[in-house]
Amino acid sequence: CLSYFLFQAGLIPIIFLITVPTSPSAPSWLEDLRITKNLLSFVAVSNRLAERCLDIIDRMCAPLLNASEPEAMLQDPNLFSDVQSMFVGEQGDGSEFMDWTNFGLQWGV
Numbered sequence: 001c002l003s004y005f006l007f008q009a010g011l012i013p014i015i016f017l018i019t020v021p022t023s024p025s026a027p028s029w030l031e032d033l034r035i036t037k038n039l040l041s042f043v044a045v046s047n048r049l050a051e052r053c054l055d056i057i058d059r060m061c062a063p064l065l066n067a068s069e070p071e072a073m074l075q076d077p078n079l080f081s082d083v084q085s086m087f088v089g090e091q092g093d094g095s096e097f098m099d100w101t102n103f104g105l106q107w108g109v
Helices: 002-019 026-044 048-065 081-087 095-101
Strands: none
Touching: 002 026, 002 048, 026 048
């Protein structure tokens, strides 16, 4: 159960980093992701679900998390273009992905 909630909490900074990696808040999101990953690593010692969650986080963010200077990488607006491409709409312009990421803003969430 703890793995599930940690993973869900980790998805929030991942989504933020994917959508706006150049945001002034990105270093904070990166730190949140590091903390989540450390907590999941602790739980993964005896929990296969936590191992799987770590694997997913690594697949999405390993280049950033394993970089020698990840904060410098946050200046690249194309940092997560490969991940963003998974969400590109039928027109190929990515508008569906950006509409989804702004959902909360539309509804005042």
